[in-house]
Amino acid sequence: MRKAFVVGHPIAHSRSPLIHGHWLAEHGIAGTYERRDVAPEAFPDFLRRLREHGFVGGNVTIPHKEAAFRLVDVLTPRAEKIGAVNTLFFDAQDRLCGDNTDAPGFVAHLDQSLGGDWPDRAGGTAVVLGAGGAARAIVVGLVERGLTRIRVANRTRDRAETLAALDPDHVTAVDWSELPEALGQAGLLVNTTALGMTGHAPLAIDLAPLPSGAAVADIVYAPLETPLLAQARARGLATVDGLGMLLHQAVPGFARWFGVRPEVTPALRSTIVADLG
Ligand code: NAP
Numbered sequence: 643m644r645k646a647f648v649v650g651h652p653i654a655h656s657r658s659p660l661i662h663g664h665w666l667a668e669h670g671i672a673g674t675y676e677r678r679d680v681a682p683e684a685f686p687d688f689l690r691r692l693r694e695h696g697f698v699g700g701n702v703t704i705p706h707k708e709a710a711f712r713l714v715d716v717l718t719p720r721a722e723k724i725g726a727v728n729t730l731f732f733d734a735q736d737r738l739c740g741d742n743t744d745a746p747g748f749v750a751h752l753d754q755s756l757g758g759d760w761p762d763r764a765g766g767t768a769v770v771l772g773a774g775g776a777a778r779a780i781v782v783g784l785v786e787r788g789l790t791r792i793r794v795a796n797r798t799r800d801r802a803e804t805l806a807a808l809d810p811d812h813v814t815a816v817d818w819s820e821l822p823e824a825l826g827q828a829g830l831l832v833n834t835t836a837l838g839m840t841g842h843a844p845l846a847i848d849l850a851p852l853p854s855g856a857a858v859a860d861i862v863y864a865p866l867e868t869p870l871l872a873q874a875r876a877r878g879l880a881t882v883d884g885l886g887m888l889l890h891q892a893v894p895g896f897a898r899w900f901g902v903r904p905e906v907t908p909a910l911r912s913t914i915v916a917d918l919g
Contacts, residue, residue: 644673646899647700653679657914658701661892664913665904673900685709698899699731714740724779729895745783747891755882764829766790772834773801785812793824825851833860838868845870860884
């Protein structure tokens with residue numbers, strides 16, 4: 643019986659057990675995937691005892707992604723670049739490895755939603771709003787996917803500068819006030835801030851300057867259609883919701899722990915949408 647987990651604090655809200663439970667049932671695998679609520683001070687000990695508890699690996703969520711980055715034995719190059727770990731597994735030498743699957747998860751969902759040629763149609767350009775942990779993963783994913791001109795706007799300008807320093811040839815920081823000009827040249831707009839999430843203020847932004855062929859993605863998935871996506875749809879722009887990223891980021895972990903590469907299907911999506919209410 644292979645056992646995996648998602649660890650966070652709090653963790654009751656996590657949909658990951660539903661996603662992995664769906665795939666375990668779909669593939670008839672006798673495995674488990676459970677929630678573990680672990681406070682920050684207990685996290686290092688939790689990681690040290692993974693084998694003792696019979697785990698083959700698991701997911702890491704808020705607030706442990708940076709601690710996991712510091713504590714694992716081996717980092718994938720992508721996790722090293724992003725500075726955060728969301729997926730743990732053991733390698734052939736039984737070393738604890740840390741990966742970050744948010745970046746490929748976001749890009750896989752764009753590919754599935756917009757078609758594989760979207761980077762060309764976007765002219766290699768994007769505007770990213772926000773410069774937190776998710777933005778870091780997304781910017782790394784967009785650069786890996788071949789985008790060459792990414793502009794990052796954030797409430798706190800310093801954080802946008804730090805993010806741009808990851809890859810100064812392809813990423814620049816812009817002020818929020820420069821957005822109309824930046825949007826006018828963007829093939830893709832991505833919201834990575836918490837604005838628009840249920841209980842938060844909506845993102846106050848005018849999409850009018852975006853070219854008519856541009857796409858708008860929001861990584862907030864509660865509600866599924868954020869005010870930003872509703873505005874984009876009303877303008878006739880292609881839209882990409884945040885749920886797909888959550889589903890696609892789960893694929894590499896499941897494949898490593900349970901030996902089957904699962905698909906993100908309409909049935910899986912419906913299960914999670916029903917749970918989101
Ligand atoms: P984070 O590291 O805390 O970053 C939050 C970002 O939002 C920062 O850029 C912050 O700006 C900005 N922000 C927060 N409140 C704001 C406000 N009132 N006005 C303007 N900007 C504001 O969080 P994160 O991990 O990057 O997550 C961000 C969002 O993405 C959350 O809603 C999270 O649920 C969602 N998310 C979704 C997925 C998915 O799979 N779909 C995955 C990861 C995260 P400052 O730097 O100025 O504070």
